[in-house]
Amino acid sequence: MDQSTLSWIGANRPTETARTVAVPDHPVPLLPDVAWFTREQAAEGIHGVRHNARVSLLADLLAQHLGLDDDHRAALRLAAAVHDCRRHDDQTDPEHGQRAAHWLARHHQVVTASFGLHLPAEAVTAARFAISVHNVDYTTFSPAQREVYARAPQLTDLLKAADCLDRYRLPLDRWWPDRTRLRVDVPAWMYGVAFDLMLASEQARLDGATHHEAIAAGRHTISHLP
Template sequence: MNSPTPQDADRLPLHELAAVGRLPDHQVLDRPTLAWIADRRPGGPGARPRLPHPATPLVPDPSWFARPETATSLHGVLHGARVAVLVQLLAAGHGLGPDRVLALAAAAACHDCRRLNDRTDPGHGARAAAWLTRHPADLSAAFGHEASPEAVAAVALHDVPHRAFTPEQHTAYHRHRTAVDLLKAADALDRYRLPATRWWPDLHLLRLQIPAWALHLAHDLVVRTEHARLDGVSDAHALHLALRALQPE
């Protein structure tokens, strides 16, 4: 197959661009790619997953992002909002009280807010952590919670593989292990939004045991929120619709 010309690439859906190695720096999910994702539900078609318990929706403000185009991209507002939900769902049974969970979720909503592009962008976790320490009032006003020190540490380490930790990062990890591993797991579960299955969740890289329901629910959360966004609703309403659809009957 010939590589697409730049003009062709502008018209190709993300999953086709990923297949030929031509993804742009900023990637916005399109309908053909979302349909491609929906057709690849983990485990195949089956019963609709349900939220194991309620989660507070926390949707980051687009103005918090380093670049306007990043707020609408694959690492933008909806990604942060879904990770904030997933970290709340995963936190059950890990000994964190409600305030600690919501402080971590507030930080999780902003964990990619300092990204400059949708590529690897080394250091974006540290930049987001620094932003969180400078803007506690913004989080408090929007979410009713500030990012705690353990939540800031989790954001700083979320993009660094365990094997690549520096001695200082190892120290921070051992001090805040649960928060770091919860955020890493929640972030990984939202990888179903990415336009190639080779980038989807790899549970072997995580330090937490992932519940059986989590993969199906994370996939459905991506499909439902992104479908609503493509239909023209706001990010906050897209999340609301998805959470309502996933409520236990």
């Protein structure tokens, strides 16, 4: 992210993102460790620490909205927080979902301990399934991917939706959220929350904030009406 791109995004705010609600300050995003990324530059990129943290917050809001139980909510937060951590670059990288799922299988004890999460094995497995196909369009699922999806359909749908909501960070409006590609009815108010969360956290980072401070700035922004 650079200042000119962020300024353009802010100046071209879609009408759908007019914010009508303030989000209580209790949703706590999970920030992945920089060391979990394939390289240091990836942690700073558009699929890096802040993106994964914002997606975890947005996923948690969706989980609350739909009334998920504690284990499924925690599994969704876990999946969202690390879904892009094994990308090789910021391009398509079609294998990154499966790569991240395999990585989580090997490192889930360290990851969940770092986040303070206590999850049964089946919840971690569901998170892995969701991660492995989060970047694949439903219409292009292979038979094996359809089988994976069938084992964690709700978590996959919610992870895809939360990931999609953070696409306002991308520098072309044709890359912004397309709700027709989702299988979740995202409440209208979340689009404005997602836009302002991204805008405030990315501006804070450009102003010199740490990843944690930048996400905190985003949380503060969405907890108040503009």
